[in-house]
Amino acid sequence: MCCFIIPLAQAVVTTVVRKANTKKISKPESSFYLRQLPTLEKMLWGGSVMLIVDHIISGELSWSFPFFTALTVEGGAEVMLHEMLTTGTAMSLVISLVWVGMVKLAELKAARR
Secondary structure (H helix, E strand, O other): OOOOHHHHHHHHHHHHHHHHOHHHHHOOOOOHHHHOHHHHHHHHHHHHHHHHHHHHHOOOEOOOOOOEHHHHOOOHHHHHHHHHHHHHHHHHHHHHHHHHHHHHHHHHHHHHO
16 A cells, blocks of 8 residues: 555655765765665665556555545555555665665675775
8 A cells, every 4th residue: 555655755865865975975985885875775766666656556546635545444544554664664674685785795896806
């Protein structure tokens, strides 16, 4: 239903952080993680957009208010909140951990050179 909201919020925060640190990212002495922030940003935005499209196709999102079909039934808000806190948070954590793993591998590869 709305599991994409947490990764989408994380994508927005990541974008704000990247834009605020644009000058730092371009410096070679900046943190390796900071320089790889655009990769995390793309992963989060891409995953969120894919989930939104999937939810539109499956009918869980609509083009008219209240947009989330779960809100049309009684108790739907609680179900949405539960899904956001469980599934959405888990997805954000997995994406972030995959990114950390990718950055660590790239860092090790760069150190070998």
